[in-house]
Amino acid sequence: MSIEFREDLPYDPSDKSSILEYANELVGHTLREKTDAGSVEDPKVRRGAFGDGVEYSYFGIEPNSVQGPDFPEAGLELKTTPVKKAKSGKLTAKERLVITMIDYMTVVDEEFETSTLVDKAKDILLVTYLYEKDKDPLDYVVELATEWGLPEEDMPVFKEDWETVVNKVRAGKAHEISGSDTLYLEACTKASNSSVRRQQPFSDIPAKPRAWALKASYMTAAYEKMGMQDIKRGEGERALGLLELVRRRFEPYLGLTEEELGSRFGYVHEGKHKPKNLCALVTRRILGVDEGAKIAEFEKAGIKPKTIRLKKSGRPKEAMSFPKFDYRELVERDFEDSDFLGYLEQKYLFVIYREGGDGAYRLSDVCFWQMPDDDIPEARRCYDQMRDNVRSGHAEVSVKSSENRCCHVRPHGRNAKDTCPTPYGVPVVKKCFWFNQGYLREEIAKALAAEK
DNA sequence: GCATGATCATGC
DNA sequence: GCATGATCATGC
Numbered sequence: 001m002s003i004e005f006r007e008d009l010p011y012d013p014s015d016k017s018s019i020l021e022y023a024n025e026l027v028g029h030t031l032r033e034k035t036d037a038g039s040v041e042d043p044k045v046r047r048g049a050f051g052d053g054v055e056y057s058y059f060g061i062e063p064n065s066v067q068g069p070d071f072p073e074a075g076l077e078l079k080t081t082p083v084k085k086a087k088s089g090k091l092t093a094k095e096r097l098v099i100t101m102i103d104y105m106t107v108v109d110e111e112f113e114t115s116t117l118v119d120k121a122k123d124i125l126l127v128t129y130l131y132e133k134d135k136d137p138l139d140y141v142v143e144l145a146t147e148w149g150l151p152e153e154d155m156p157v158f159k160e161d162w163e164t165v166v167n168k169v170r171a172g173k174a175h176e177i178s179g180s181d182t183l184y185l186e187a188c189t190k191a192s193n194s195s196v197r198r199q200q201p202f203s204d205i206p207a208k209p210r211a212w213a214l215k216a217s218y219m220t221a222a223y224e225k226m227g228m229q230d231i232k233r234g235e236g237e238r239a240l241g242l243l244e245l246v247r248r249r250f251e252p253y254l255g256l257t258e259e260e261l262g263s264r265f266g267y268v269h270e271g272k273h274k275p276k277n278l279c280a281l282v283t284r285r286i287l288g289v290d291e292g293a294k295i296a297e298f299e300k301a302g303i304k305p306k307t308i309r310l311k312k313s314g315r316p317k318e319a320m321s322f323p324k325f326d327y328r329e330l331v332e333r334d335f336e337d338s339d340f341l342g343y344l345e346q347k348y349l350f351v352i353y354r355e356g357g358d359g360a361y362r363l364s365d366v367c368f369w370q371m372p373d374d375d376i377p378e379a380r381r382c383y384d385q386m387r388d389n390v391r392s393g394h395a396e397v398s399v400k401s402s403e404n405r406c407c408h409v410r411p412h413g414r415n416a417k418d419t420c421p422t423p424y425g426v427p428v429v430k431k432c433f434w435f436n437q438g439y440l441r442e443e444i445a446k447a448l449a450a451e452k
Numbered sequence: 453g454c455a456t457g458a459t460c461a462t463g464c
Numbered sequence: 465g466c467a468t469g470a471t472c473a474t475g476c
Contacts, residue, residue: 276460276471307470313453318471401455411457414466418459429457432468437454 003072006060013059014073016147022059023125023145031057032138050137051080054127070125076147077124082131083143083223091143093219094131096186099212104200108170112159117185117212122149128223146226154184161185172203177210180345180370183303184218187211217302243368243451246349249286250366257360258282258353279307279361283351303368305349308440312355315441319401319434324412327395327422335383340433344371344379350444367447375406382407382433395428401436408434
């Protein structure tokens with residue numbers, strides 16, 4: 001079977017530059033304007049309908065289930081993917097970009113460099129469109145049509161991610177793969193319904209079908225880069241894994257006290273009291289966030305740096321806050337759709353200071369952390385409990401840290417007068433969710449043990 | 453020493 | 465001017 005094209009095409013499907021030129025004409029336009037497509041199926045009914053419209057109505061590719069590239073002679077793979085605009089105006093990926101299904105039986109014999117993934121993702125015609133809720137897909141505006149492939153400088157991380165997943169299959173643990181195992185790549189589940197399972201080579205346990213995909217956070221950073229010049233960075237740093245790269249950044253500062261670091265970065269002056277968030281400022285500086293050269297990998301991997309000061313006992317001096325929540329939103333939105341769940345699913349870089357015998361806090365460790373999936377239900381309990389409080393007209397009542405193993409609720413405003421409206425009309429002091437100190441203590445101990 | 457309420461400093 | 469990422473302060 002081969003790809004078939006409609007006759008009398010306005011471009012040459014065997015010529016890459018002709019395809020790209022024609023694709024470019026779609027930018028800033030909609031399928032309604034550029035094709036005679038009557039209607040595209042409702043994307044809620046069937047995902048990918050817009051993509052099918054682009055493929056069939058615009059490029060004239062006859063519907064098929066062929067495994068090869070969409071433009072075999074030009075070697076191009078057509079991928080259509082939604083973006084949305086953030087409040088800041090920046091384009092962000094609405095979803096992960098799925099590349100190709102993972103075949104558990106054959107992937108174990110592949111090597112990364114010559115893998116199906118690398119092959120499928122090396123030459124992509126990427127067409128992005130602005131997703132707008134309630135809009136007919138025919139009226140989605142195409143934002144970008146460009147040739148794109150996995151960037152060379154990201155390969156070390158992709159390779160690490162790929163091996164993490166493939167090694168699980170090789171160990172007969174395909175059923176234990178999780179999307180959160182990896183940084184840029186994601187082995188995402190892909191099946192028509194949740195009961196579908198596939199055979200794996202080294203275990204009798206059936207595993208969920210999964211596909212290679214690029215995480216949404218990675219794609220968001222990639223879009224930014226497509227519109228900007230490359231970020232300059234030392235060549236030596238490129239080949240390193242992310243953790244190693246971060247370690248190297250922090251290495252020169254390990255063992256220094258908060259005050260020493262503060263004066264080194266110019267935050268501490270004689271006769272001026274030290275800023276409350278000194279450690280956090282120092283972390284930013286070491287990561288280079290202020291130099292306009294944000295560690296690009298951080299954004300791509302969606303990692304959030306957090307500074308934690310551990311007391312002599314090993315317990316964090318403070319709990320860890322999240323952004324404040326809106327009481328009205330809390331009541332309206334289920335946990336599944338909440339910002340809170342988004343924060344919980346983030347990967348974090350913990351920058352750890354320890355209290356010494358002299359009472360000074362010294363920079364001592366960095367580690368990555370992500371909340372274990374098993375703890376999510378406990379956090380959900382906290383969310384639902386606070387939701388019930390607000391529903392019953394008592395937003396002022398918080399969930400105490402003694403009531404939940406993982407998190408609690410506490411004020412988070414400028415002061416007691418800094419309030420947020422409630423659904424029942426009475427403003428209540430702004431609050432947010434916090435990770436409990438006890439919970440953090442255990443998790444940090446686990447994370448550090450795992451990295452040693 | 454811990455839990456909880458209150459507040460601060462900075463950057464965008 | 466406010467969100468953010470934290471720390472401080474107080475009472476038990």
